[in-house]
Amino acid sequence: MTERVPILRIRQVLLVSIQTDLDDQDVLLLQDDLAQAVVDSGAHGVVIDITAVEIVDSFVGRMLATIASLSRLLDAQTVLVGMRPAVAITLVELGLSLGGVRTALTLDKGLRMLEDDRVERGSEGTAPDAVAHA
Amino acid sequence: MTGPSRTSEVLEITTTAGVVQARQQVRVLAQQCRLSLVDQTKLITAASELARNTLVHGGGGTMTALLVEERARRGVRLSFADHGPGIADVDLALTDGWTSGTGMGLGLSGSKRLVDDFVLDTTPGEGTTVTITKWGR
Ligand SMILES: Nc1ncnc2c1ncn2[C@@H]1O[C@H](COP(=O)(O)OP(=O)(O)OP(=O)(O)O)[C@@H](O)[C@H]1O
Ligand SMILES: [Mg+2]
Numbered sequence: 001m002t003e004r005v006p007i008l009r010i011r012q013v014l015l016v017s018i019q020t021d022l023d024d025q026d027v028l029l030l031q032d033d034l035a036q037a038v039v040d041s042g043a044h045g046v047v048i049d050i051t052a053v054e055i056v057d058s059f060v061g062r063m064l065a066t067i068a069s070l071s072r073l074l075d076a077q078t079v080l081v082g083m084r085p086a087v088a089i090t091l092v093e094l095g096l097s098l099g100g101v102r103t104a105l106t107l108d109k110g111l112r113m114l115e116d117d118r119v120e121r122g123s124e125g126t127a128p129d130a131v132a133h134a
Numbered sequence: 135m136t137g138p139s140r141t142s143e144v145l146e147i148t149t150t151a152g153v154v155q156a157r158q159q160v161r162v163l164a165q166q167c168r169l170s171l172v173d174q175t176k177l178i179t180a181a182s183e184l185a186r187n188t189l190v191h192g193g194g195g196t197m198t199a200l201l202v203e204e205r206a207r208r209g210v211r212l213s214f215a216d217h218g219p220g221i222a223d224v225d226l227a228l229t230d231g232w233t234s235g236t237g238m239g240l241g242l243s244g245s246k247r248l249v250d251d252f253v254l255d256t257t258p259g260e261g262t263t264v265t266i267t268k269w270g271r
Contacts (some may be wrong), residue, residue, distance in 0.1 A: 008175050021154050021157060021158065022154075022252065023150040023151055023153065023154045024153065025150050025188070025206060035157045045162040054161070054175065054178065055157065055175055055178045055179045055182060056179070056239065057182040057186075057241075058183060058238050058240045058241055058244065059182075059186065061238075062237075062238055073159055083174075084175075086171050086172045086174075086175035087175060089172055089175070089176075090172070090175045090176050090179050090248065091248050092239055093244070093248055094183075094244035094245075094247070095230055095240045095243065095247070096238070096240060096244070096250060
């Protein structure tokens with residue numbers, strides 16, 4: 001049975017929140033769906049929320065790294081939010097550094113990170129008070 | 135609970151859904167054994183790696199899971215067995231980053247680091263059994 005993870009769009013950001021234990025096929029499906037959604041929406045950012053994720057193994061880790069590099073090629077930034085401390089400890093011991101993946105502790109901080117990027121890059125849109133939360 | 139459970143559960147791993155079931159079964163046992171949250175996470179992650187190897191490299195197999203007790207300590211023991219091609223060069227297979235396929239080559243070496251005991255038993259042409267144990271503190 002395949003389980004599709006919903007991809008939500010909030011303005012220029014795509015938000016994915018992983019809530020169930022996905023099998024490897026669902027993980028690959030999510031990767032493809034996200035790449036397509038970035039292209040279709042022209043979003044400048046992708047936020048992946050893993051607050052509810054109890055383990056990240058090498059397969060999911062690789063998917064996260066792939067999404068980060070894929071979206072970069074498609075002109076979008078990816079931020080991973082909500083990693084549990086036990087997951088972080090395990091990832092390091094497993095040998096997975098997720099070097100190319102940016103992380104933020106909370107969804108709010110992740111969204112701000114993307115917003116700040118946008119302002120720095122001098123892109124369109126009303127640049128809100130970028131200094132206020134620097 | 136009164137003493138260790140001696141009944142072992144055998145799970146078939148023949149599809150990717152089997153890998154998910156393995157994780158879920160191990161989570162239940164890890165909680166029964168009262169492993170710390172970090173140790174639970176490490177054990178489930180190692181189980182996920184080894185279950186996937188059983189499926190992908192071993193062509194499918196089984197996970198046998200049980201609670202064990204020894205010298206007043208309790209732990210969870212998991213054994214992943216298949217009748218696949220076996221591993222010709224064990225040292226190489228246990229090297230970080232080495233893969234015969236398209237993986238990251240972290241499953242075997244990484245899961246070894248995540249548990250307390252790790253025994254790899256393999257015969258080329260006959261199959262592979264990996265047995266791991268995580269002890270409660
Ligand atoms: N059950 C098995 N039967 C046969 N070969 C195996 C088995 N488990 C592991 N191997 C061999 O050992 C190698 C290393 O395994 P390991 O899990 O570390 O990496 P991987 O599965 O290739 O990649 P990943 O990082 O995605 O797990 C595999 O590429 C495979 O050749
Ligand atoms: Mg593997």
